[in-house]
Amino acid sequence: MNKSALIAQIKQKESFLCIGLDVDLAKIPTHLLEKKDPIFEFNKQLIDATHNLAVAYKPNIAFYEAYGIKGWKSLKKTINYLNKNYPEIFTIADAKRGDIGNTSTRYAKAFFEDLNFDSITVAPYMGSDSVEPFLAFENKTTILLALTSNKGGLDFQGLKTNTGALYKNVLKTALTWKNAQNLMFVVGATKPAYFAEIRKIVPNHFLLVPGVGAQGGNLQEVCNHGLTKDCGLLINSSRGIIYAGNDINFAKAAKKEAFRLQQEMKIILNENN
Numbered sequence: 001m002n003k004s005a006l007i008a009q010i011k012q013k014e015s016f017l018c019i020g021l022d023v024d025l026a027k028i029p030t031h032l033l034e035k036k037d038p039i040f041e042f043n044k045q046l047i048d049a050t051h052n053l054a055v056a057y058k059p060n061i062a063f064y065e066a067y068g069i070k071g072w073k074s075l076k077k078t079i080n081y082l083n084k085n086y087p088e089i090f091t092i093a094d095a096k097r098g099d100i101g102n103t104s105t106r107y108a109k110a111f112f113e114d115l116n117f118d119s120i121t122v123a124p125y126m127g128s129d130s131v132e133p134f135l136a137f138e139n140k141t142t143i144l145l146a147l148t149s150n151k152g153g154l155d156f157q158g159l160k161t162n163t164g165a166l167y168k169n170v171l172k173t174a175l176t177w178k179n180a181q182n183l184m185f186v187v188g189a190t191k192p193a194y195f196a197e198i199r200k201i202v203p204n205h206f207l208l209v210p211g212v213g214a215q216g217g218n219l220q221e222v223c224n225h226g227l228t229k230d231c232g233l234l235i236n237s238s239r240g241i242i243y244a245g246n247d248i249n250f251a252k253a254a255k256k257e258a259f260r261l262q263q264e265m266k267i268i269l270n271e272n273n
């Protein structure tokens with residue numbers, strides 16, 4: 001999916017919500033455990049209930065890998081279900097990959113070709129030749145970690161260098177890489193004070209912003225300095241939405257929480273116009 005299709009979807013749905021599908025069998029409603037594929041059943045009901053309110057879904061791959069082959073099958077069924085039934089949705093494989101070029105190409109093939117995700121999260125630590133193999137894929141997006149939401153995110157990302165904090169160097173350097181137009185960046189919602197500075201470096205790129213909901217990030221604070229004329233933000237909430245309810249009506253509870261966020265987003269988008 002290209003950027004203009006994503007922007008059109010944001011306008012149409014008046015939403016820039018991304019729902020994280022971080023499925024933990026210990027947390028899903030117990031009645032689903034009797035199903036043949038509880039993870040897929042959980043995702044399918046969530047997606048059917050919320051697809052009008054969200055523009056993106058982000059399965060975090062760790063939650064599937066943790067269940068071995070069964071988990072990978074549930075992941076494949078989930079992405080196939082999204083692509084077949086809701087092709088307008090932007091899909092993110094939250095895999096945080098990145099390795100020597102030869103290996104990165106195989107990661108890119110796995111997530112862009114075999115699984116057919118629109119995008120993947122990638123770590124910048126190994127530099128240009130570890131990220132450019134992802135960027136080489138046409139119509140696919142590489143979402144580079146810049147300033148992450150966790151407390152330890154600043155351990156390295158905040159290190160001061162002669163040319164500014166390390167995360168700023170990541171942003172500036174990534175813009176010089178081949179096919180940099182295919183980049184988005186991860187910036188945590190828990191660090192709203194950094195958005196103004198970040199927008200000086202990347203005024204137009206989309207930012208994937210996790211950390212609203214369970215991690216306590218605030219939507220309005222992120223938007224104050226994060227929004228661009230095209231919106232430029234995808235705000236992710238995982239646990240805050242998918243575990244909003246824990247019984248037979250879990251999908252309704254998830255929809256209610258997604259709706260609450262979408263309504264806030266609608267007001268923000270209208271004010272931004």
Ligand SMILES: O=C(O)c1cc(=O)[nH]c(=O)n1[C@@H]1O[C@H](COP(=O)(O)O)[C@@H](O)[C@H]1O
Nearest residue numbers: 060121148149188210213214215237238239
């Ligand atoms: O790349 C990510 O999505 C990510 C980056 C980051 O800085 N912080 C962060 O929480 N995430 C992911 O975003 C999701 C947040 O989940 P919740 O805290 O449950 O909303 C998890 O899948 C995290 O792995």
